[in-house]
Amino acid sequence: MGDFEKHVSSEYLKKSAGWHAEVKRESYAHMNLGAARSVLDAGCGPGLDLVPMAERMPEDGLVTGLDLSPDMLKVAEEILAESPAGKKCRLARGSVLAMPFAEASFDAVRAERLFQVLPQDSCPPAAVFAELCRVLRPGGRLVLVDVDWATVSVDFPDLDLERKLLRFFGDVCRPNGYAARQFRGWLARAGFTDLRVHSFPQFMESATDCPIVGWLAEEAKKRGVATDAEIDRWTGTLAGLAAKKQMFASVNMLVVSGTKA
């Protein structure tokens, strides 16, 4: 995982789950959970999606959450213990590059905001996609959810600076920031049928906890992609606008799914 992932804590993921609630609900609807016996959430993080999926499944359904990070899995364990449907969930530690599951083990496989964090050299997206397909049974649903960082846009008075900093965010701060828009193509080329795509614009109106304000500024300063004066203008202007309830930024999240042939 890249250095930038230090910004993506379980606390941040809990907070952002509230912002993305509609996206998450849509992703569950793509999975045919009512008829599923066994489903996988690959890169489950703190496991916020495991109980909601278990609650939509039959009594004997089993949800597996897999993640590489022991810290994330520890939080997931605590969350599962708090809910009766947590008994229908199990956790596994491993890499999405080589998962400890037999082929065709799952009726549905889901991965949310996983691809954007995978370094393309050490965790090639094509290999991870193939691994997700391997563990999905024929006829099962694969559901990919991510932010398309090519679509981020901020109402900022200096267009050149806005484009430069947002390009830096998508190119560098996200190891694989443009994966989401490729999902449909991956599924189509792999022979998936019943392809579904939903796009959800996400609005960012607060400068606090907003990846393209604080995190971006810290990384841009460290890597020298803009002058200190430019970075201060970015954060200062956006914080000022937010204080007056006038900040506006948007980015699309995509939910893309298909049925394995």
Ligand SMILES: C[S@@+](CC[C@H](N)C(=O)[O-])C[C@H]1O[C@@H](n2cnc3c(N)ncnc32)[C@H](O)[C@@H]1O
């Ligand atoms: C941005 S978080 C998303 C977590 C969760 N899906 C959600 O939406 O709340 C990405 C997660 O992918 C996990 N991850 C990164 N590389 C991984 C790998 N190679 N194998 C398994 N998990 C990985 C990270 O530990 C992190 O929990």
